[in-house]
Amino acid sequence: MANTAIEAVILTIIFFITIVVSDDNAQIPPQRSQVDDWFRTNIDAYTARKGTLDPALAEAEAGTKVVKVRADGTGDFKTTLPKGNKNRVIVSIGGGNYTEKIRLVRDKPFVTFYGAPNDMPRLVYNGTAAQYGTVDSATLIVESDYFSAVNVIFANSAPRPDGKRQGAQALALHFG
Ligand SMILES: *[C@@H]1O[C@H](CO)[C@@H](O)[C@H](O)[C@H]1NC(C)=O
Numbered sequence: 528m529a530n531t532a533i534e535a536v537i538l539t540i541i542f543f544i545t546i547v548v549s550d551d552n553a554q555i556p557p558q559r560s561q562v563d564d565w566f567r568t569n570i571d572a573y574t575a576r577k578g579t580l581d582p583a584l585a586e587a588e589a590g591t592k593v594v595k596v597r598a599d600g601t602g603d604f605k606t607t608l609p610k611g612n613k614n615r616v617i618v619s620i621g622g623g624n625y626t627e628k629i630r631l632v633r634d635k636p637f638v639t640f641y642g643a644p645n646d647m648p649r650l651v652y653n654g655t656a657a658q659y660g661t662v663d664s665a666t667l668i669v670e671s672d673y674f675s676a677v678n679v680i681f682a683n684s685a686p687r688p689d690g691k692r693q694g695a696q697a698l699a700l701h702f703g
């Protein structure tokens with residue numbers, strides 16, 4: 528088996544066109560078959576919630592922009608994300624593996640990573656606590672507000688900790 532320590536798949540829990548707000552007290556069910564029901568019960572259409580949103584978020588959703596990143600190197604995460612953007616930036620990510628460590632800094636809010644359900648991109652890196660510290664070992668570190676992801680796999684490919692190696696623990700995704 529590949530020695531992938533952690534792999535997190537974010538499925539279509541967040542539907543980028545109509546959503547944005549959910550009931551934070553109702554946990555997302557672990558069973559995939561129940562996610563649609565949970566979604567219908569807990570997330571109102573964007574149009575219904577618009578007036579209750581952070582005005583900065585409502586403004587961001589009103590003028591979305593799509594940028595593309597492809598595994599062949601067409602576009603990349605660093606140059607496609609503008610600093611201090613005020614509109615949602617949907618990063619359309621083609622299928623394949625992206626071996627990269629990415630940090631979304633605070634002044635890059637309103638970002639959505641969006642992959643195709645039948646060809647999900649996989650963002651992978653092998654950071655470990657020994658090298659970066661536990662928190663910063665993550666493949667994707669999100670410091671900015673209003674991030675979302677749809678159909679993207681976040682992975683950390685460092686070897687699974689064996690209880691002997693120091694600092695072998697590793698994260699795939701970190702919000703903070
Ligand atoms: C990405 O890497 C994984 C794990 O090594 C592998 O199973 C998969 O086939 C790769 N995907 C592509 C599109 O190369």
Ligand SMILES: *[C@@H]1O[C@H](CO)[C@@H](O)[C@H](O)[C@H]1NC(C)=O
Nearest residue numbers: 652653654655658684685686
């Ligand atoms: C991560 O990958 C690099 C390049 O393949 C390798 O040199 C390094 O030993 C790996 N680190 C860990 C912790 O697996």
